[in-house]
Amino acid sequence: MLEKFIWAFIIGGAICVIGQLLMDGLKLTPAHTMCTLVVAGAILGGFGLYDKLIKFAGAGASVPISSFGNQLVKGALQEAERTGLIGVLTGIFEITSAGISSAIIFGFLAALIFKPKG
Amino acid sequence: MLKGHQTWIFESKPIIAGSAAVGGPFEAQGALAKDFDLLHDDLWLGQDSYEKAEKKLLEQACETAIKKAGLKKEDIQFFLSGDLINQIIPSSFTARTLAVPFLGIYGACSSSMEGLTLASLIVDTGFAQNALVGTSSHNAASEKQYRYPTEYGAQKPPTAQWTVTGAGAAVVSAGGNGPHVTAATIGRVVDMGISDPFNMGAAMAPAAVDTIEAHFRDLKADASQYDLIATGDLGRVGHSIAGDLLKKHGINIPEEKLTDCGILMYKADQPVFSGGSGCACAATTTYGHLINRLRRRELSRILVIATGALLSPMSYQQKETIPCVAHAVSIEI
Numbered sequence: 001m002l003e004k005f006i007w008a009f010i011i012g013g014a015i016c017v018i019g020q021l022l023m024d025g026l027k028l029t030p031a032h033t034m035c036t037l038v039v040a041g042a043i044l045g046g047f048g049l050y051d052k053l054i055k056f057a058g059a060g061a062s063v064p065i066s067s068f069g070n071q072l073v074k075g076a077l078q079e080a081e082r083t084g085l086i087g088v089l090t091g092i093f094e095i096t097s098a099g100i101s102s103a104i105i106f107g108f109l110a111a112l113i114f115k116p117k118g
Numbered sequence: 119m120l121k122g123h124q125t126w127i128f129e130s131k132p133i134i135a136g137s138a139a140v141g142g143p144f145e146a147q148g149a150l151a152k153d154f155d156l157l158h159d160d161l162w163l164g165q166d167s168y169e170k171a172e173k174k175l176l177e178q179a180c181e182t183a184i185k186k187a188g189l190k191k192e193d194i195q196f197f198l199s200g201d202l203i204n205q206i207i208p209s210s211f212t213a214r215t216l217a218v219p220f221l222g223i224y225g226a227c228s229s230s231m232e233g234l235t236l237a238s239l240i241v242d243t244g245f246a247q248n249a250l251v252g253t254s255s256h257n258a259a260s261e262k263q264y265r266y267p268t269e270y271g272a273q274k275p276p277t278a279q280w281t282v283t284g285a286g287a288a289v290v291s292a293g294g295n296g297p298h299v300t301a302a303t304i305g306r307v308v309d310m311g312i313s314d315p316f317n318m319g320a321a322m323a324p325a326a327v328d329t330i331e332a333h334f335r336d337l338k339a340d341a342s343q344y345d346l347i348a349t350g351d352l353g354r355v356g357h358s359i360a361g362d363l364l365k366k367h368g369i370n371i372p373e374e375k376l377t378d379c380g381i382l383m384y385k386a387d388q389p390v391f392s393g394g395s396g397c398a399c400a401a402t403t404t405y406g407h408l409i410n411r412l413r414r415r416e417l418s419r420i421l422v423i424a425t426g427a428l429l430s431p432m433s434y435q436q437k438e439t440i441p442c443v444a445h446a447v448s449i450e451i
Binding site for chain 1: 262
């Protein structure tokens, strides 16, 4: 149990270090950095490696944004298996829909309470 | 009168009859707070947008400068102003309020000295009795304009700078009392290939050095003729680069004489990264702090070199490097 916490800490931190290096070293913008991590997660997911990482490091791998890329690919592949090629289109947001919807809903609720314009 | 390649000497010595500096909440906690005529504790200034707040800062600086010169706005023949917002709306909208014939200028953060140079020229040639010059910047409005939405909270490296929220204005007159403008050197645009908008100090330092060099060359002068030589907004990073470059170019300016408005503006414990920046940085420091020191006779001759990074969000996205310019104005009492 404790071992998993430690690996979550290390892997989660390592993904963030990669993001920080992309911003500071390669001078990527925050948006480019985020996209790079999403695409990296999608590629790893496509090869079935990201789920192994989640199994190993738990939330250390599932919380960072790279996990979102993994889930996009996973949803598309699962649905493609069930319904054929059209499933790539219908399945891509299947797993991530909870995350996307809650980002919109909670964003809206926060905007009602606070002044969202800068 | 043209002297050398790029320096004007104002033989009639136009007077800075009145000048004003207005600042925001962060400036109120800064090192130069007592030199501001008006300080606001609300970043919004009671307005519903940061751009409107910036316009208000500029309007107040102009009103105060005219009042301190003992004039009314009807006495001002021309108003010259520039800022950092698209299509320089704080300046144009302030000109709408003032209803004075208006020339909009843009030199990014060098606008303060570009304006002072042109106002001095207009007065020196007799084309105006009183010319008003102003410039402004607003921290949050500039963040929106050049970087990211303010609520986004993007990270910044330590070389980044903090845009001053404020406005500075001065009335340049043919007569009256006060410090006078004796000469100005108009800078070339210098681009040393830096493309990082979070390191503007390093980008602008070569432009400042180029203009200082030209000023001394054209006037056959050196640092001994000035009590203080202040660059506009190089910050700590740019200031040390400028110091090294000056030495390399064989220009000897004693360390205690060479300073930077971006370093003077804030206290050491304020989290402003490398230092202050923005049009208002050089403007409020000059029209507030430095003019006050001249009037108190603590200084008798200063050179202000306002530095501007001539990038746009578009040029940065298209991965262009940052061209920079610096204009130097010599002020005496």
